[in-house]
Amino acid sequence: MIEARHLRVLRAVAATGSFSAAARELGCTQPAVSQQMKALEGSAGTPLLIRTGREMRLTQAGEVLVRHAAGILAGLTAAEEEVAAIAGLRAGRVRLVSFPSGSSTLVPTALAALRAAHPGTRVSLVEAEPPRSVEMLREGDCDIALAFRYGSGHAAGEWDDLVVRPLLADRLVGLVPEGHPLADAGSVGIAELAGDAWIAGCPRCRRQLVDVCEEAGFAPRIDFATDDYPAVVGLVGAGLGVAVLPELAIESVRPKGARTVAVEPAVEREIVALTLPDLAQVPAVAATLDELTRAAARA
Amino acid sequence: MIEARHLRVLRAVAATGSFSAAARELGCTQPAVSQQMKALEGSAGTPLLIRTGREMRLTQAGEVLVRHAAGILAGLTAAEEEVAAIAGLRAGRVRLVSFPSGSSTLVPTALAALRAAHPGTRVSLVEAEPPRSVEMLREGDCDIALAFRYGSGHAAGEWDDLVVRPLLADRLVGLVPEGHPLADAGSVGIAELAGDAWIAGCPRCRRQLVDVCEEAGFAPRIDFATDDYPAVVGLVGAGLGVAVLPELAIESVRPKGARTVAVEPAVEREIVALTLPDLAQVPAVAATLDELTRAAARA
DNA sequence: TCCGCATCCAAGCGTCGCTTATGCTCGAAC
DNA sequence: GTTCGAGCATAAGCGACGCTTGGATGCGGA
Secondary structure (H helix, E strand, C coil): CCCHHHHHHHHHHHHHCCHHHHHHHHCCCHHHHHHHHHHHHHHHCCCCEEEECCEEEECHHHHHHHHHHHHHHHHHHHHHHHHHHHHCCCCCEEEEEECHHHHCCHHHHHHHHHHHHCCCCEEEEEECCCCHHHHHHHCCCCCEEEEEEECCCCCCCCCCCCEEEEEEEEEEEEEEECCCCCCCCCEEEHHHHCCCEEEECCHHHHHHHHHHHHHHCCCCEEEEECCCHHHHHHHHHCCCCEEEEEHHHHHCCCCCCEEEEEEECCCEEEEEEEECCCHHHCHHHHHHHHHHHHHHHHC | CCCHHHHHHHHHHHHHCCHHHHHHHHCCCHHHHHHHHHHHHHHHCCCCEEEECCEEEECHHHHHHHHHHHHHHHHHHHHHHHHHHHHCCCCCEEEEEECHHHHCCHHHHHHHHHHHHCCCCEEEEEECCCCHHHHHHHCCCCCEEEEEEECCCCCCCCCCCCEEEEEEEEEEEEEEECCCCCCCCCEEEHHHHCCCEEEECCHHHHHHHHHHHHHHCCCCEEEEECCCHHHHHHHHHCCCCEEEEEHHHHHCCCCCCEEEEEEECCCEEEEEEEECCCHHHCHHHHHHHHHHHHHHHHC
16 A cells, blocks of 8 residues: 555655655654655655765666656645635535525625635525424534424424424514504503404414413414415405414514514524534535524524 | 644545444544544634534534545545555566666566566666766656676776676677687687777777777777667678687677687676665665576576 | 755654443334 | 443553754765
């Protein structure tokens, strides 16, 4: 097995024509060079250098090795540089999966900051709801999954094998049509909306809604359910019902004909970024996580 | 510094998807693979593998390294094979320098045998007399020099720094024209030719002739001198004088009009093959030396 | 003939890398 | 639910490798 280290020394010897000069160039002692060349000749099975008096010449086999050394060492340094570029955030790719309301608020902010700090890193964004996004993460189809969970109702240990980076707590707010009796109330109890028609969000949010209402002593009459939050806002604005939905989800929606009210008891969902333990050590992934955290802090 | 050995292991891990399987393939233990991968990740500065449950996947940096590993390892094995071909006499080149009478007798026999035994080795042949041939050897312009020396008259230690492979002892024979009084003598003393005209050979042989004659008590009258031995034979055959010359030199010459006689005292020149100590270890050079020795033994 | 330069050689020592042995986790089968 | 097998990580021990230091040798130039 020829070692690349030996080829590097051989090249230096061939270039300088002397063991001592090669040692100076390589920053080691002359016996080290001498020993490495002896070792290389041993693994080559034939002499590579002929020491005739003062000068040092290559044998045919030595010339062959020096010729190959150029390509091999070039390949090695190219590999090192490419890896160093990834490690140093001058290159690299992160595959991010986010739920819809996250990808319209947190993600753009974080990616803009990431682009400014490390222009070489590329981020691809795909939208998926949990648990699909977590599944993708476990299967290696993405590097970071933005997900959310409600304080209650999520199985403990669900993400125990993952790195969970909390980003922010997203409060649920009520949304009622203008003209609704409670439209101008600063805060409403959830039970006060027991008689209204409801418009629910995504399946997990709908389940959460049902749980909260049940605790308040009633079962909501759900007339519509859609995971398209702008559509929810539109339905409420059209007077078709009331809704509770995450603050983040309506941040980028103009609530035309609808009014937001605080609801009691206060309910929050926790928005987190998930990744695999090993991926958290990857520089580009870590940097993206940091920018997501920073974007959440600014929100 | 990324080591080729690590890349080989990484490639095996990527191919098999498991440390244990890679260890089996590489013929070592699983902890060895584990440690090598940890070392490689250390020198790369970023994770290369993600261990998620059962399966093992590559990170982007890992993919980069595996991609480069193909070229680097291919280059290494190509270099190893080419050197092994030289070491194993399936390739290689020997530059041979010979004096003229050697190149017409010993050399063809040896090279034919070498070609038969190792068809891959190529030999180039150039003619030069010593000391020019020895000079070429020292300057790296050839690998083997065929030379000769007389038992007396050569400086001791002249070739002390060289490898001297004795090939054969070449006896000097006398050559007289047909019709010469001694043409039918089985053996003649050199002094009996004191009154004849002489035809000398190459400068060194001429010097040797003068020395021998001086010891016999006379100075030869040299009418012609040429290093072209067939010409010497021709001159003697034309009755222009007598000569002593190496047996080998006339072996391939038809002595037309001349007769060979043994001379007393017997004089021999020693034909040797010279090479540099390091070159003697080169397989193709060593094989050529061996074939020269064998050819000399058959002569 | 002396001196400088370069290589080789031997000894000492630190480090590296492999192996063996052990613990742990995960996934599958019963 | 429990057991079993496979695979990875870690620690200890040990052998070998490779570097450095110091000295000897040899060649070439002044």
